[in-house]
Amino acid sequence: MTILSTDRKTNWYSLTRTGWQQFLSEIDHRSFRAQQVMKWIYHERVSNVESMSNLSKILRSKLASVTESTLPKLVHTSMSRDGTVKWIIETETGGAVESVLIPDGRRNTLCISSQLGCSLDCVFCATGKQGFAGNLSVSDIVGQVVIVTDWLRENPSCGELTNIVFMGMGEPLMNFEATMDACDIFMDDLAFGISKRRVTISTAGVVPRILDMCGRTEASLAVSLHAANDELRNYLVPLNKKYPIGMLLDSCREYLSSLSDRRIVTFEYTIIDDINDSDQVAKELASLLRDFRCKVNLIPFNPFPLSTFRRPTEDKISRFYKQLRDKGIMVTNRTTRGDDIDAACGQLVGNFEDKTRRRERYQSARPGVSCV
Ligand code: SAH
Secondary structure: OOOOOOOOOEEHHHOOHHHHHHHHHHOOOOOOHHHHHHHHHHHOOOOOHHHOOOOOHHHHHHHHHHEEOOOOEEEEEEEOOOOOEEEEEEOOOOOEEEEEEEEEOOEEEEEOOOEEEOOOOOOOOHHHHOOEEEEOOHHHHHHHHHHHHHHHHHOHHHOOOOEEEEOOOOOHHHHHHHHHHHHHHHHOOOOOOOOHHHEEEEEOOOHHHHHHHOOOOOOEEEEEOOOOOHHHHHHHOHHHHOOOHHHHHHHHHHHHHHOOOOOOEEEEEEEOOOOOOOHHHHHHHHHHHOOOOEEEEEEEOOOOOOOOOOOOOHHHHHHHHHHHHHOOOEEEEOOOOOHHHOOOOOOOOOEOOOOOOHHHHHHHHOOOOOOO
């Protein structure tokens, strides 16, 4: 398939290194120029081809006529008391998504979005309640990181970007090709050069796509588990009815075995009061994950306007934590960050026109409560 299009310009931020090589061949130029072009874009951060001084005039004028450097539009920046920063970004796809930077010691993790809303509708997630309006393009995904790294350059006291996680709005594996291409760009030394261990794809468990990741990427995998048996997980994550826990864990093992080095899967576990925080569930979870190369990341439930769930008390969370740890499971307790600016896990809503009517149904089920 050709990249060069007659009816639209190719966006700089949509192409991986192989994409640039193919594109340059299509416009009759040598593919090795891809390296030069990408360095200008990502390392030198030029905004027009005229500045790419080591390219011939002919190539520069060709690129000027067939490419564009459009970034998604930054609409709003908000800062939390705890240093978390949230950006609202208007995408080329239409509608706005949210990206969140979480500074933590020497680590600066950016949480990015992959879709406008989400089609999965996990019961405890605000994004799902907003409905769904489509996939982001590669340039919309990469653009979030470009906007934030440009911001960090202007605010050097905030440090450099060290980690990227697909834990914002959307299910990245339901936007598979764009997510894979974006990961390639994040990990490429000619672009962001972030190590494969520090780029994490978080999924609710789209099993066939986890299998497709084998050999296609080496990004880290996080799976939103939230339950230790199918009955509870079917309720919390409706996708489980299609891809139950056994199948999901098998696909994770397969992915781990496709990686060249010794890696682990992170299981995210949103802990919800009286739903999945009992001693019995902890026991069941520990036995499910015994012998699995993994870490469990406990995320205390973050409330949002339409939710009826509650966050467990600190005591309950630490009891659950200890039970897992005592049974030999590696476990971390994620501190809630950015909740004063609605930037915590599961609180991201963005702004877009819902195409599923799910938002309307939720709002009419709970009259008087606004979603956004
Ligand atoms: N669709 C992907 C990524 C987006 S959600 C996935 O399911 O993994 C990122 C993480 O936040 C997931 O683990 C999700 O389950 C969790 N999450 C969603 N809503 C939450 C809430 N209200 N409180 C705490 N965590 C939540």
